[in-house]
Amino acid sequence: MSLFRLDASIRTDGSTSRAIADIVEETWREGHRDDQVIRRHIGLEPIPATAWANAVFANRGDLASLSREQREALDLATTLTDELLESEAFLFAVPLYNFGVSQHFKAWVDLVITDPRLANNAGQPLKGRPAVLVVVRGGAYGPGTPREGWDHAASWMRRIFEDVWGLDLRVVESEFTLVGVNPALDQFKEIAAEMRAESERLAGEHGRHLAGALTH
Template identity: 60%
Template sequence: MTLFRLDASIRTEGSASREIADIVEAEWLAAHPGDTIERRHIGVDVLPADAWGHALAAGAVPAEDHTPEQRAAAALAARLVDELLAADAVLVAVPLYNFGVSQHVKTWMDLILTDRRAAPGSDPLLAGKPVVLCTVRGGAYGGGTPREGWDHSTGYLRRILADVWGGDLTVVEREFTLVGVNPALDDFADLAADMHQGAVASAREAGKALAGSRVAA
């Protein structure tokens, strides 16, 4: 069995989204020791920003007329789709950057959507496949907070992963990751600690469920 893991943090050390995803992965491996983990870290091994335009253009002309750039972009999009199709389960770790979707994740999704197997009208790419999204936010964006509604990432990710691609989605969230980093947030240390522990517990539950869903399938 194979778990595909996508990381989008620009950090390799001290990443809050990676911490939560690591817990999910550990639960998967506890249930499936020795299983394959296929990884793609798009926050570090960045996808080319111009690939989407070339892949999109490639879909409008016959293959024999593709430019080298179009050919390479279409092949990259196909590899990204292959990674998802080959996996038994999917784990995605995405931080909130500047109130929106990470550019790295947007490029990844846009490229995938150029492939005919993921195009609108095709069968859902992740139909019924278990997916865990681990997402973290530096501040607080819940109901009643000053920045309620400023998170323009999580809703979009839900829309693509679950509604467009058909994944059986579980979301693990953590807020106030900048407490202890930004002095302006020092008054929220206790609340942030509680949120951290809650996210860790949720990640363990999500990892167990992710592993169990493939056992039962």
């Protein structure tokens, strides 16, 4: 059984999304010592921004008509889609940037959806496979906070994973990661530490979901 892991953080040092996803992966690993992890670091090695349009307008029924750029885009879409179809479990770690979906994550999803096997109207070949989405935010967006409703990323990602691809998704949300970095947030140190501890606990629980140890 292979695990597909995608990281969308644009950094490695100090990355909370990677740290939380590491806990998920380590828990999954306990039951899968010899199994493979397929990795995509789309924040550090982005999908080319031009690939999507090249793939969208490529005529798959007439390969001879394709430009070199179109062929490359289709090949990349095929590779990304193969990685998903070959995996039995999924781990996605995606930070919130500018109140919306990470551009790198959107470019990856868009390109995968150009492949007919995982298009919006495809027959959900991934349906029911376990997945964990780790979402991290520098601020806090809970009910009653000034920024409630400003995270426009998480609901879209859930839509794609759960409704378009049919994954059996668990979500870990880790907030206030900028506490300790931005002095204006120093008053929230205690609550930020509690939130971090809870997200680490949940990451372990969801890792067991990925490993197939939980029934649902």
